[in-house]
Structures are given as C-alpha cells and as structure tokens.
Amino acid sequence: MEFLRPATWGEALAAKAEHPSALPIAGGTDVMVELNFDVHRPSAILDLNRVAELAEWSQDGGVVRLGAAVPYARIIAELSGPLPGLALASRTVGSPQIRNRGSVGGNLGAASPAGDAHPALLAAGRDVCVEAASVRGTRLIPIDDFYTGVKRNSLAADELIRAVRVPVADGPQQFSKIGTRNAMVIAVCAFGFALHPGSGTVGTGIGSAAPTPRRAVEAEEYLRGVLAERGLWESGEALGTEVVQRFGELVKAAASPIDDVRGTAEYRRHALAVLARRTLAWTWNDYGKQIRSAA
Amino acid sequence: MRVTFTANGKPVEADDVWEGESLLYVLRERIGLPGSKNACEQGECGSCTVYLDGVPVCACLVAAGQAQDREVRTVEGLSGPDGELGVVQQAFVDAGAVQCGFCTPGLLVQTDALLASDPRPSDEDIREALSGNLCRCTGYEKIMDAVRLASARRSAGAEDSE
Numbered sequence: 001m002e003f004l005r006p007a008t009w010g011e012a013l014a015a016k017a018e019h020p021s022a023l024p025i026a027g028g029t030d031v032m033v034e035l036n037f038d039v040h041r042p043s044a045i046l047d048l049n050r051v052a053e054l055a056e057w058s059q060d061g062g063v064v065r066l067g068a069a070v071p072y073a074r075i076i077a078e079l080s081g082p083l084p085g086l087a088l089a090s091r092t093v094g095s096p097q098i099r100n101r102g103s104v105g106g107n108l109g110a111a112s113p114a115g116d117a118h119p120a121l122l123a124a125g126r127d128v129c130v131e132a133a134s135v136r137g138t139r140l141i142p143i144d145d146f147y148t149g150v151k152r153n154s155l156a157a158d159e160l161i162r163a164v165r166v167p168v169a170d171g172p173q174q175f176s177k178i179g180t181r182n183a184m185v186i187a188v189c190a191f192g193f194a195l196h197p198g199s200g201t202v203g204t205g206i207g208s209a210a211p212t213p214r215r216a217v218e219a220e221e222y223l224r225g226v227l228a229e230r231g232l233w234e235s236g237e238a239l240g241t242e243v244v245q246r247f248g249e250l251v252k253a254a255a256s257p258i259d260d261v262r263g264t265a266e267y268r269r270h271a272l273a274v275l276a277r278r279t280l281a282w283t284w285n286d287y288g289k290q291i292r293s294a295a
Numbered sequence: 296m297r298v299t300f301t302a303n304g305k306p307v308e309a310d311d312v313w314e315g316e317s318l319l320y321v322l323r324e325r326i327g328l329p330g331s332k333n334a335c336e337q338g339e340c341g342s343c344t345v346y347l348d349g350v351p352v353c354a355c356l357v358a359a360g361q362a363q364d365r366e367v368r369t370v371e372g373l374s375g376p377d378g379e380l381g382v383v384q385q386a387f388v389d390a391g392a393v394q395c396g397f398c399t400p401g402l403l404v405q406t407d408a409l410l411a412s413d414p415r416p417s418d419e420d421i422r423e424a425l426s427g428n429l430c431r432c433t434g435y436e437k438i439m440d441a442v443r444l445a446s447a448r449r450s451a452g453a454e455d456s457e
Contacts, residue, residue, distance in 0.1 A: 001313070001314040001315055002314060003296055003314040003358070003360040005360060005363065025358055025361070027356070028356045028357055028358055028361065029338055029353075029356050031358075032317060032338075032355065032356040032357070032358060033336070033337040033338065033356070035315040035317075035358075036317060036336040036337065036355060037336065037337070041315070044314075045314055045315065045358060045360070047358065047360055047361050049361050094338065094427065095338070095341065095426050095427020095428075096351065096405070096423070096424055096426070096427055097338065097341060097344055097351055097352050097353045097405070097427045098338050098353070098356075098427060100350050100351060100352050101352050101353075101356060101357075182426065183423075183426030183427060184339055184426070184427060
C-alpha cells in the first residue's frame with residue numbers, strides 16, 4: 001500500500017490521476033473503520049489533510065461553497081444560519097470526536113444511503129451540486145444525479161470532491177432521524193425537509209430507506225400545489241391535518257426500504273411518515289410565525 | 296514508512312509503519328504511550344480519544360501518516376512534568392469515577408477538552424460532550440460527579456489566581 005500526502009490541491013489531483021484506485025481519506029471516520037477491520041485494502045491511501053482549502057467555506061451571494069473536508073463540528077458552529085438543515089443533520093452525526101473529523105465530502109464520497117448529510121442536501125433543493133475536480137477540469141454534478149447506487153456515486157476514477165455548493169436557506173429547514181439513542185447512531189431512517197418560499201417550492205430528502213438517498217418527488221409536488229392553490233405562502237395559515245397526513249403518506253410511498261439489523265422495511269416506512277409529518281409541522285409553524293410577525 | 300510527530304511536547308519517530316496503520320497503534324505499540332486504549336477500533340467507544348493539533352479525536356480513526364508533523368497530546372500529557380495529576384485526573388480519582396479504568400483515559404481527554412471550551416458546563420452539556428465515550432461498567436453517575444468536581448475546582452483555581 002502507498003500513502004500519498006499531497007501538500008496542495010493541484011498535487012492531490014495529479015496523485016488521483018496517477019493512482020485512480022487510491023482511496024481518499026480526510027477525517028478517516030469511515031475509511032479507517034474499513035482499514036482497521038480489513039474490509040477493504042486499497043492499493044493506496046490519498047491523505048487530503050494537508051490541502052488547507054478543503055477545510056474552508058465561503059459564501060458568494062446566495063450560495064455557500066462548503067469545502068469537502070470542513071468538519072461537522074464547524075458546520076454546526078459556523079453555518080447554522082445559512083444552512084440550518086445541514087447543521088441540524090450534522091448535530092446527529094456520531095459523537096463530538098467524530099464530528100471533529102468527519103465531513104460532508106466524506107459522506108458524499110462514501111455515498112452510504114445512511115449518510116446523515118444526504119437528506120439535508122437533497123432537501124436544500126435541486127440547485128445543490130457537488131464540485132468534482134480532476135486534472136481534466138472541474139464539473140458541477142447536481143445532487144439529484146450524484147447518488148447512483150448503494151455506496152456508489154457518479155465520480156469518475158480520477159475525480160476528487162472539492163466542495164459542495166448549497167443555496168443559502170430562504171425558509172425554515174428541518175432534519176429528523178430515528179435511532180436507538182441520541183449519539184453514535186447510524187440512522188434507521190432519516191428525513192430532511194425545507195421550505196423554499198422564494199421559489200414557492202419545498203425540498204425533501206429520505207435517508208436509509210432506499211438503495212440511495214432520494215427525494216420524495218410526488219410529496220414535494222403535492223405540497224407545492226396545495227401551498228400555491230390555497231395562497232398559503234402569503235397567509236401562513238395552518239395546513240390542516242389532511243394535508244399533513246397526505247404529505248406523510250406520499251413520503252412513505254417514495255421509500256423502498258429493506259429489512260436489516262437496524263430495522264424492518266415496514267417500520268422504516270411507518271417512521272418516515274411520522275418524520276415527514278413532524279418536520280412539515282415544525283417548519284410550517286416557524287414559517288407561519290415569520291409571516292405573522294412581518295404583518 | 297517513517298512517521299514523525301510531536302507527542303506530549305516531545306518529538307517522536309516511528310519506523311516501518313504500515314500505511315493503513317492507525318495513530319492509536321503507533322502510540323501504543325511503537326512509541327510507548329499505552330494510556331490511550333484500544334477497544335472498538337471504529338470510533339464508537341471513545342477510549343482512544345487524544346488531542347490532534349488541539350482537537351479531541353479518536354486516535355483509531357486517524358491514519359498514522361496523517362499525524363506527520365502534527366501535535367498529539369494523549370492522556371499521559373494531562374499530568375504535570377513530575378507526574379502530578381491534572382485537575383481532571385484528580386477529580387476522577389476523588390469522585391470514584393474509575394471502575395475498571397478502561398474508558399478512563401478517553402473520558403479524561405474529552406473532559407479536559409470540554410472544560411477548556413466551557414469551564415462551567417451544564418449537566419446536559421456534559422452528557423452531550425461525553426456521548427461518544429462508553430463506560431461498560433456503566434459508572435456514569437460518578438463520571439458526572441467527577442466532571443462537576445473538576446469544573447468547580449478549575450473555576451475556584453481560576454478565581455484564586457485572579
């Protein structure tokens with residue numbers, strides 16, 4: 001095994017081009033588990049800790065460019081305002097020690113359906129994109145095209161994740177996750193939800209209940225229609241139980257979970273409907289308050 | 296490969312390190328710092344918590360090569376130069392927060408980090424900060440007592456020196 005230690009982003013891309021099977025490592029919270037248990041023995045490890053810009057974020061207009069290796073602890077501390085859904089999801093990752101090392105870039109690279117960041121990224125909208133770079137250049141992969149299968153993503157062998165671009169929230173966002181305790185939990189299932197009053201749309205993200213993280217498209221369309229037809233964006237009035245119930249059912253229908261050690265498919269479907277109703281109620285309640293206090 | 300870094304203020308060097316080896320293995324097996332404990336090897340238990348450039352992390356999840364040229368501080372580095380116990384260590388002894396002792400090194404480092412950033416944490420803050428450290432003797436109440444005691448002594452010490 002080789003241990004590659006590029007000092008700059010340019011060197012990292014050159015190393016990945018030369019060693020396409022090299023496994024990138026930043027926080028190590030996924031990669032080291034595989035190495036410790038000999039699940040995976042890559043030909044080379046590509047350490048990204050020395051590439052300082054990967055641990056930086058910036059805000060340009062309405063978009064946050066989040067470096068791939070910014071640890072969850074810093075997302076919670078520094079980005080709860082512009083990216084509330086992702087910050088809430090970050091709070092549920094592992095433990096303080098894990099959040100000091102783990103990052104969204106790692107979640108995207110591993111592409112586990114249980115990764116906590118994914119539902120929040122999907123809910124943040126279709127404009128979210130992954131900035132993938134190689135010696136050939138940089139491309140922006142829309143989040144909806146990024147996840148291709150269980151622990152598979154659309155990165156080419158010579159590409160590395162530089163950053164993820166996430167629009168600044170224009171409305172309330174929520175994240176909710178089922179597990180046996182509050183810390184150190186791999187999600188039984190998870191749900192991210194966002195209201196986007198600026199575009200009159202809503203965003204959803206389902207975690208741990210399908211081969212990939214996925215959007216509940218019909219649930220989003222249903223709610224978008226109801227909110228527009230009834231003038232609810234303007235009034236901020238209560239949604240009513242029928243709408244909330246229907247939304248939950250559509251989220252449940254969008255999942256295709258399996259039975260495994262963490263839970264049964266049926267439990268996951270049931271729990272997702274509950275999470276969908278709760279996160280919708282929480283965010284809509286917050287939105288209604290904003291409308292009324294502005295009036 | 297060779298890995299060199301600073302451990303508890305002293306430069307250290309390890310040779311013939313396997314590229315997939317963890318920092319924890321290097322600390323325990325190659326440079327004679329066995330205080331950090333090896334239990335789960337997957338970040339679940341927190342027994343191997345050390346400072347890496349001042350940030351508490353699970354040493355089992357840091358590749359040894361990632362520690363190159365960086366500063367590591369282990370539980371051994373919490374005591375004074377002549378081996379006198381630090382405030383957090385003494386509080387764990389006095390509160391009876393040590394049963395089998397296996398989880399203690401990780402709890403000491405994590406508590407040290409908590410009190411450095413929040414000298415007077417609430418019980419909720421303590422539980423959150425220690426949520427990644429498992430005690431299989433389940434002596435959590437005494438551990439809570441120890442953290443409260445360390446917090447109180449630290450604050451009293453800070454007032455005395457003012």
